[in-house]
Every structure is written in structure tokens, then in C-alpha cells.
Amino acid sequence: xxxxxxxxxxxxxxxxxxxxxxxxxxxxxxxxxxxxxxxxxxxxxxxxxxxxxxxxxxxxxxxxxxxxxxxxxxxxxxxxxxxxxxxxxxxxxxxxxxxxxxxxxxxxxxxxxxxxxxxxxxxxxxxxxxxxxxxxxxxxxxxxxxxxxxxxxxxxxxxxxxxxxxxxxxxxxxxxxxxxxxxxxxxxxxxxxxxxxxxxxxxxxxxxxxxxxxxxxxxxxxxxxxxxxxxxxxxxxxxxxxxxxxxxxxxxxxxxxxxxxxxxxxxxxxxxxxxxxxxxxxxxxxxxxxxxxxxxxxxxxxxxxxxxxxxxxxxxxxxxxxxxxxxxxxx
Amino acid sequence: xxxxxxxxxxxxxxxxxxxxxxxxxxxxxxxxxxxxxxxxxxxxxxxxxxxxxxxxxxxxxxxxxxxxxxxxxxxxxxxxxxxxxxxxxxxxxxxxxxxxxxxxxxxxxxxxxxxxxxxxxxxxxxxxxxxxxxxxxxxxxxxxxxxxxxxxxxxxxxxxxxxxxxxxxxxxxxxxxxxxxxxxxxxxxxxxxxxxxxxxxxxxxxxxxxxxxxxxxxxxxxxxxxxxxxxxxxxxxxxxxxxxxxxxxxxxxxxxxxxxxxxxxxxxxxxxxxxxxxxxxxxxxxxxxxxxxxxxxxxxxxxxxxxxxxxxxxxxxxxxxxxxxxxxxxxxxxxxxxxxxxxxxxxxxxxxxxxxxxxxxxxxxxxxxxxxxxxxxxxxxxxxxxxxxxxxxxxxxxxxxxxxxxxxxxxxxxxxxxxxxxxxxxxxxxxxxxxxxx
Numbered sequence: 001x002x003x004x005x006x007x008x009x010x011x012x013x014x015x016x017x018x019x020x021x022x023x024x025x026x027x028x029x030x031x032x033x034x035x036x037x038x039x040x041x042x043x044x045x046x047x048x049x050x051x052x053x054x055x056x057x058x059x060x061x062x063x064x065x066x067x068x069x070x071x072x073x074x075x076x077x078x079x080x081x082x083x084x085x086x087x088x089x090x091x092x093x094x095x096x097x098x099x100x101x102x103x104x105x106x107x108x109x110x111x112x113x114x115x116x117x118x119x120x121x122x123x124x125x126x127x128x129x130x131x132x133x134x135x136x137x138x139x140x141x142x143x144x145x146x147x148x149x150x151x152x153x154x155x156x157x158x159x160x161x162x163x164x165x166x167x168x169x170x171x172x173x174x175x176x177x178x179x180x181x182x183x184x185x186x187x188x189x190x191x192x193x194x195x196x197x198x199x200x201x202x203x204x205x206x207x208x209x210x211x212x213x214x215x216x217x218x219x220x221x222x223x224x225x226x227x228x229x230x231x232x233x234x235x236x237x238x239x240x241x242x243x244x245x246x247x248x249x250x251x252x253x254x255x256x257x258x259x260x261x262x263x264x265x266x267x268x269x270x271x272x273x274x275x276x277x278x279x280x281x282x283x284x285x286x287x288x289x290x291x292x293x294x295x296x297x298x299x300x301x302x303x304x305x306x307x308x309x310x311x312x313x314x315x316x317x318x319x320x321x322x323x324x325x326x327x328x329x330x331x
Numbered sequence: 332x333x334x335x336x337x338x339x340x341x342x343x344x345x346x347x348x349x350x351x352x353x354x355x356x357x358x359x360x361x362x363x364x365x366x367x368x369x370x371x372x373x374x375x376x377x378x379x380x381x382x383x384x385x386x387x388x389x390x391x392x393x394x395x396x397x398x399x400x401x402x403x404x405x406x407x408x409x410x411x412x413x414x415x416x417x418x419x420x421x422x423x424x425x426x427x428x429x430x431x432x433x434x435x436x437x438x439x440x441x442x443x444x445x446x447x448x449x450x451x452x453x454x455x456x457x458x459x460x461x462x463x464x465x466x467x468x469x470x471x472x473x474x475x476x477x478x479x480x481x482x483x484x485x486x487x488x489x490x491x492x493x494x495x496x497x498x499x500x501x502x503x504x505x506x507x508x509x510x511x512x513x514x515x516x517x518x519x520x521x522x523x524x525x526x527x528x529x530x531x532x533x534x535x536x537x538x539x540x541x542x543x544x545x546x547x548x549x550x551x552x553x554x555x556x557x558x559x560x561x562x563x564x565x566x567x568x569x570x571x572x573x574x575x576x577x578x579x580x581x582x583x584x585x586x587x588x589x590x591x592x593x594x595x596x597x598x599x600x601x602x603x604x605x606x607x608x609x610x611x612x613x614x615x616x617x618x619x620x621x622x623x624x625x626x627x628x629x630x631x632x633x634x635x636x637x638x639x640x641x642x643x644x645x646x647x648x649x650x651x652x653x654x655x656x657x658x659x660x661x662x663x664x665x666x667x668x669x670x671x672x673x674x675x676x677x678x679x680x681x682x683x684x685x686x687x688x689x690x691x692x693x694x695x696x697x698x699x700x701x702x703x704x705x706x707x708x709x710x711x712x713x714x715x716x717x718x719x720x721x722x723x724x725x726x727x728x729x730x731x732x733x734x735x736x737x738x739x740x741x742x743x744x745x746x747x748x749x750x751x752x753x754x755x756x757x758x759x760x761x762x763x764x765x766x767x768x769x
Contacts, residue, residue, distance in 0.1 A: 068767065069440060069441075069443050069444050069724065069727075070443055070444070070445075070724070072419065072422055072423045072444055073422050073423070073425070073444050073445050073446050075423075094764070095761060095764035095765050096764075096765065099765070163587075163590070164586070164587040164589075164590055164745075165585075165587040183587075185589065185590060185742070185745055185746060187533070187590045188532075188533060188589055188590045188738070188741075188742040188745065189742045189743075189745070189746050273533065273592055274535070274731075275533075275535050275731065275734065275735040275738055277739070277742065278739070289731065292416060292419065293727070293728075293731045294727070294728045294731055294732075294765075294767070295419070295440070295727055295728065296767065
């Protein structure tokens with residue numbers, strides 16, 4: 001394509017392959033030219049295969065085996081179960097499948113809420129931080145702290161704050177504001193969902209803030225000035241200028257936040273340990289429990305593969321829908 | 332052009348190297364230490380107040396071993412939160428330590444993997460014979476009738492730790508011997524504004540240890556004789572209910588303890604907030620938290636009536652640590668020598684003193700250090716009224732499913748929801764359904 005264009009631009013009519021003229025060296029030269037980049041990519045590609053794809057393939061193979069404690073020492077001897085592990089995982093009338101479905105629904109609800117809140121808070125903060133004012137740099141840095149802290153240290157601090165007897169949360173809600181009749185449990189029982197969501201949003205929104213802030217830098221100020229001249233208020237400016245301009249940024253941001261939150265293992269694990277309360281039984285910990293704690297790596301792998309498929313479908317549908325939407329908007 | 336060619340050659344070489352190392356990765360077995368007959372790798376469990384403390388306790392002994400045999404032991408102290416995962420990973424990959432500590436309740440589960448060297452008569456002879464070890468400790472080394480998967484290293488038992496000061500203030504002259512007495516004493520303690528009994532409601536292993544003993548006291552077992560889960564029989568349901576009722580009905584365990592899982596109940600006891608604690612070999616732990624030995628007393632764990640003994644008078648599990656040899660070791664002789672060294676009288680005395688545990692080796696128990704009033708209670712319990720947890724391959728799953736059920740029941744109790752025979756049975760039913768069927 002490019003060659004044709006350049007040729008036309010030169011205004012010369014060159015027949016692209018001049019036959020007969022030094023065919024051999026030219027062809028090898030071309031092969032070299034085309035081949036070299038791939039050759040240079042080869043080490044990276046192999047590494048990618050090694051660290052990424054091979055474990056995935058092994059995981060998929062494992063999901064078809066009955067890999068319990070009796071066989072983990074020598075995988076080869078583990079009997080093939082065909083779709084047995086999958087059948088157990090999706091048999092929603094039986095306890096294992098039922099628990100998985102419950103955990104899946106909790107995770108979906110949790111992820112949607114967390115992503116929505118992260119995005120909302122992050123975007124709001126970024127928009128307000130757009131105008132220059134004294135102390136803006138300090139505030140920006142402060143906002144990024146939750147994102148920069150090591151996960152374990154941050155979450156274990158939340159564990160202390162959520163404690164029933166001496167926790168800060170109960171101290172404020174119950175002892176000082178008298179909002180609750182008696183101190184609440186946050187780490188066990190139904191409230192654990194709220195606790196998990198709080199920590200997840202606290203940890204996740206600075207990333208949204210960071211990305212949206214970067215996106216905002218690319219919107220020309222003139223647009224806002226013109227809009228202001230035309231009498232658009234703050235809300236209209238956000239709706240008509242800011243959000244449409246951030247469209248491509250948001251598309252990636254929401255997808256990434258969704259995948260990260262859905263797969264998050266550290267937060268629930270540090271908050272609740274290896275046996276999460278029913279109300280906050282996220283799928284990553286659930287699968288960990290199914291494989292590591294109960295020593296059934298086959299079923300655990302089957303569940304992981306199902307989760308992978310679900311995320312693939314979600315990602316595919318999301319990208320298709322948002323890209324089409326954008327094309328329509330652009331047209 | 333030359334530089335491009337060089338780059339291309341470099342890329343190809345690197346790719347080949349990568350491919351070669353990827354293929355070769357699996358076949359290099361044995362780990363770094365195993366290949367030489369003069370070294371061993373040893374994974375120790377965290378027995379002292381911290382990993383640093385353990386290193387200080389163990390390193391001089393390992394040096395002694397090196398002097399005697401010329402074998403250098405590389406020590407790694409693995410925290411409890413990682414130990415089982417590390418062992419599973421080592422089992423799967425075949426690359427692990429030569430010798431390792433395991434929680435004795437894992438013996439049967441790990442035995443089923445085939446990763447540990449079985450201790451048949453021949454192997455036992457190499458370390459001085461099976462009869463060096465006391466029976467209660469040998470009862471927790473694997474499935475009955477099979478060669479043990481490990482040998483006992485440290486023994487521990489549950490006891491009732493009580494705060495002497497709080498007892499005196501409440502006018503209680505002696506520690507409770509039955510649960511009824513404990514609940515009655517609890518009312519008097521509460522009048523003095525203190526908490527009665529500490530527990531780790533969210534720690535699944537602790538929950539299992541307690542409901543197992545309550546089960547025994549109700550004449551019930553969690554597994555049938557042929558190793559099938561039987562969590563919903565009347566005795567088990569009554570046992571679990573009695574334990575949770577200590578919080579739900581008797582209010583002896585404070586509601587806040589339902590979320591404890593990081594030994595907060597030990598801290599509460601050490602700080603004098605709680606009057607009683609059921610714990611295994613807590614002395615070293617309490618000392619590190621600033622509670623001296625004259626501040627608390629140690630008594631046997633209460634029973635339903637009468638005195639602790641066998642059968643329904645059982646008042647503790649056989650807790651402890653076993654020492655195992657990884658079957659893949661390249662130095663089985665050295666590993667066996669090391670086990671012999673660690674289970675020898677001298678090392679048993681030194682190590683069990685340091686960890687305030689009881690030697691599972693009969694001849695080492697005679698040392699006066701293990702006859703202090705505190706240790707006498709533990710020794711007596713181990714000898715007369717302690718029973719090993721079920722030695723079945725599914726023990727690990729049992730801990731998770733039933734331990735979680737008890738955790739959820741505690742959460743119910745803490746939230747003020749009723750804990751009834753039906754609700755207990757429903758939770759146990761669910762736990763049983765989650766057990767492997769094969």
C-alpha cells in the first residue's frame with residue numbers, strides 16, 4: 001500500500017517489480033528486511049510463551065485431570081476425567097456448583113459496584129484538580145498514596161480499623177456518632193461485603209484518578225473557553241466536552257479496572273483469611289480454597305478456566321460494543 | 332549491515348538458549364543442596380515467638396550436628412501461613428527440602444501424596460527404634476496400620492490457662508473442672524467486669540481442635556470407622572452446638588472473639604482482659620507478651636463431669652510437630668542421621684525446653700524441666716486424656732469445611748442470631764457435602 005502511494009506521490013509511473021533486474025539479491029534483501037523484525041522479536045515471543053502461555057496451557061490440561069492429593073506427586077498418573085471437573089463446577093444443584101455460582105454472583109456484584117465507584121470518585125477528583133490552586137500538587141500526591149502503598153500493609157491496617165472491639169470504624173460510627181445501636185462486625189457476617197467494597201474502592205480509585213487526569217491534559221482549553229462564551233455551565237461542559245473527549249481513555253480504564261477487581265486476590269485474602277465470609281466470598285479466593293486448601297487442583301483449574309472464559313467473553317463483548325459505539329459517534 | 336547480522340545472530344542464539352533452558356528446567360531435580368552427600372536442606376516450622384527466635388534456637392544445634400557428622404544443614408524457618416503451600420508445591424515439583432517439619436494433623440493427608448519417606452521397621456531401627464516414642468505421639472503420624480509418614484518431634488496439649496488475679500478477685504478458689512463449673516465461674520468473673528474465656532472464632536484450625544474434643548466428650552466421631560465423613564450424627568451436632576453455645580448461650584466467650592484469627596485471644600489473656608484461655612503450650616508465647624509465669628495457673632481442660640481420662644473424658648487433641656524426610660532426597664542416609672540427631676535425648680531436651688513443649692521421646696521426658704507444675708499438666712494430659720485427630724487422608728479438607736462451618740456459626744452467634752440444633756446441623760450438612768466423594 002505504502003509503496004504505491006509513495007510512487008504516485010513522486011509522480012513517476014514505476015512498474016513495481018522490474019523483471020529481470022538482479023532478482024536474486026533483491027529478494028533476499030526483501031526477505032531480510034521483512035524477516036529481521038520478527039527475528040528480533042523471537043526472544044521476547046519465546047519468553048512470552050514461557051511465562052504466560054505455557055502455565056495457561058498446563059492449567060487447562062490440569063482441568064481435565066483428577067488431580068487430588070493422591071496424584072500431585074506424579075501428575076502423569078492422575079487419571080483423565082474428561083469434563084468431570086467442569087460438570088462438578090457447573091452443577092448448580094450440588095453444593096460445589098451452588099457455592100461457585102454464589103461466589104460468582106457476589107464477585108460480579110462487587111466488581112460492578114467497585115468499578116463504578118472507583119471511576120466516579122476518580123473522575124470527580126480529577127476534574128476538580130484540573131484548575132490550578134494552591135496546594136494542588138500536594139493533594140494530587142496525597143490522593144495517590146493508597147495506590148502506592150504495598151497491598152498487604154494497607155489492607156492489614158484496614159483489618160485493624162474494622163475490628164469489632166477496638167477498631168476505629170466502630171469507634172467513630174458507634175461511640176462518637178451513635179449511628180449504630182451496638183458495635184457492628186465488619187470482618188464476619190453480612191457487613192463483610194461493605195468492608196470489602198470500601199477497601200477495594202479506597203485502593204482502586206487513585207488509579208482512575210491518575211488515568212483520567214492524564215486524559216484531561218489533552219483536551220484543549222479553547223474548547224472550554226468557547227463553550228463558556230456560548231453560555232455552557234460547568235455541568236454542560238463536563239457532559240459535552242470532558243466526557244466525550246475522555247471516551248477512549250475511559251474505555252481502557254473501565255476494562256482494566258474491571259479485570260483487576262474481578263481477579264483481585266490480595267484484598268479479600270488479607271481481609272478475611274483463607275475462609276471468606278459468605279457475603280464476601282470472591283471467586284479468586286473461592287478457587288484458591290477449592291484447589292489449595294482442599295487439595296483438588298483439577299476442580300480448581302476447571303473453575304479458573306471457566307472464569308477465564310467468562311472474562312474473555314466480557315472483554316470481547318465490551319470492546320465490540322464500545323468500539324462500535326465510538327465509530328457511530330465519530331461518523 | 333554487519334551490526335544487523337550480529338543482532339540477528341544474537342536474537343537466534345538467545346531464543347535457542349531460552350528454548351533449551353525451558354526444556355531442561357524440569358529435569359534438574361533434587362534442588363541445590365541435595366546433590367551433595369555433605370549437605371541437607373531443612374524446613375523448620377515456626378515454633379518460637381518469631382522466625383528469628385527459631386533461627387537462634389536451631390542454628391547452634393545444626394552446627395553441633397555438622398561437627399558430629401560433617402553434614403552441613405541449611406536451615407529455613409517457614410511461617411505457618413506458608414508451610415503447607417510450600418510442601419504441596421515441593422511435592423508437585425519434586426524439588427523440596429531433604430528434611431522438614433509438618434503439623435502432626437497433616438500426617439495422613441501428606442502420607443496420601445506419597446511424598447514423604449515411610450517409616451518402616453528398618454528405618455525406625457536406624458534412629459533407635461519405634462518404642463523410643465510415646466504412644467500418644469505415634470498416634471498422630473499417619474493412617475493406622477500403615478507405616479508412619481513422619482516421626483514425632485515436639486508434643487503439645489491443650490490446657491486451661493487462668494489468670495490468678497482475676498480468679499482471686501471473683502472469689503474463685505480453684506479452676507473449673509467441668510464446663511458447668513466454667514460457665515458458673517464465668518458469671519462471677521463477668522460481675523467483676525472481666526471477659527471470661529478467649530477463643531479464636533475465625534481460625535478454622537482452632538475451631539476444629541475444640542469441636543473434635545467436644546465430639547469425643549459426646550462419644551461422637553467426625554469420621555466413620557472406615558474413614559467416611561459423618562458430620563451430622565447427633566453427637567457431633569451436640570458437640571459443635573455446645574462449643575458455639577459458650578458464646579451464644581452461656582456468654583462465656585465474648586462476641587468480639589468471633590472474628591479473632593491472629594491469636595488476639597492470647598494477647599487479651601496476656602493483658603489481663605480475659606480470665607481464661609484454652610491453648611496449647613502457651614507459656615513461651617505469654618512470656619513474650621509480658622505475662623510472667625506466676626501470674627497464671629495451668630489446669631486440665633474441663634470435661635462434662637468427673638476427671639480427664641480416656642473415651643468421653645478426653646480433654647485435648649494430641650498437638651505437635653512431626654519430622655519427615657522428603658522421599659526425593661538425594662541424601663537419604665544423611666537425612667536419617669539428622670532425624671536420629673533431632674530425636675536423640677539431648678536435642679529433645681534442649682529443643683522442647685526452648686519451645687515449652689513436651690518431648691515425645693519417653694527417655695527425654697524424665698528431665699526435671701518437664702516436671703514443673705505447668706509441664707506436669709501437659710505431660711499428664713498427653714499420657715492419659717489426649718487423642719489424635721482423625722488420621723484420614725481427607726483431614727485437611729475436614730479442617731477447612733467443618734472449621735469454616737464453626738466460624739459461620741460463631742458469626743451468627745456474634746450477630747445475635749439464634750444458634751439451634753437445626754442451624755448447626757444445616758451448616759454441618761453443607762460441610763459434609765463439600766467433602767470429596769471419592
